[in-house]
Amino acid sequence: MADFVELQPGMRVMVPSPEGAIAGYFSSTVRRIDRRGLLIDIPRLDGEDLFLKPGQQLKMFVQIHGRLYEFESRVRSADLQVLLEEPGAAKKTERRSFYRLMLSIPAVITIEQPHREGADEGDEGDEEDEEPLTEEVTILDLSGGGARMRTDTELAVGTQLELKFPTDRRSLRLTAEVVRVTATETARGGTRHEAHCMFTDIVRGDQDEIVRFVFQKQREFSQRGVA
Secondary structure, eight states: OOTTOOOOTTOEEEEEOTTOGGGOEEEEEEEEEETTEEEEEOOEETTEEOOOOTTOEEEEEEEETTEEEEEEEEEEEESSEEEEOOOOOOEEOOSOSSOOEEEEEEEEEEEOOOOOTTOOTTOHHHHHHTSOEEEEEEEEEEOSSEEEEEESSOOOTTOEEEEEEEOSSOEEEEEEEEEEEEEEEOTTSOEEEEEEEEEESOOHHHHHHHHHHHHHHHHHHHHTTOO
């Protein structure tokens, strides 16, 4: 196996739907890697198993150390689990591991204000400065890996924040980091700030809920002829 494909048991791999990535990604877990090949669980999406047969070529994506890698392999056998040949050369890809949907969702961000050096503990004014900053924002697009949102203030790259927003099933509370910011002038001469955020320490259940929500909205938009 190529030495830069650092697959390990327990890693999650994503397999694009045969209907195209826009239809979703089937999720699986690496169970074993040895000279016999790569053993994974049957990929599943919304409770549906992905039907595979021996000899079939399979494209997969895996995130390693924050980077997304794409690699291909061939199915050796598929029963209760899937045995694949040793993957070929992996390549780093800029493709998002999750389909990103443009929409508009009201949300709230909370940012912890850093404590100022040299502040007097008895100064009541300084205590007010240390209160978390809360702001109502609008999510403009969303994926299982992050979100782009419109804010009233310009957030610095590297800002750590908590993001709260609802799906059609429940409310999510996630931690995120600002990775890019943009600013554009409005028709009225003002400035609109947009922050591109990456989710950090997101649990699988929350990520799966976002992916499910995004694809559900995409189907609804398609049925209405919006997308």
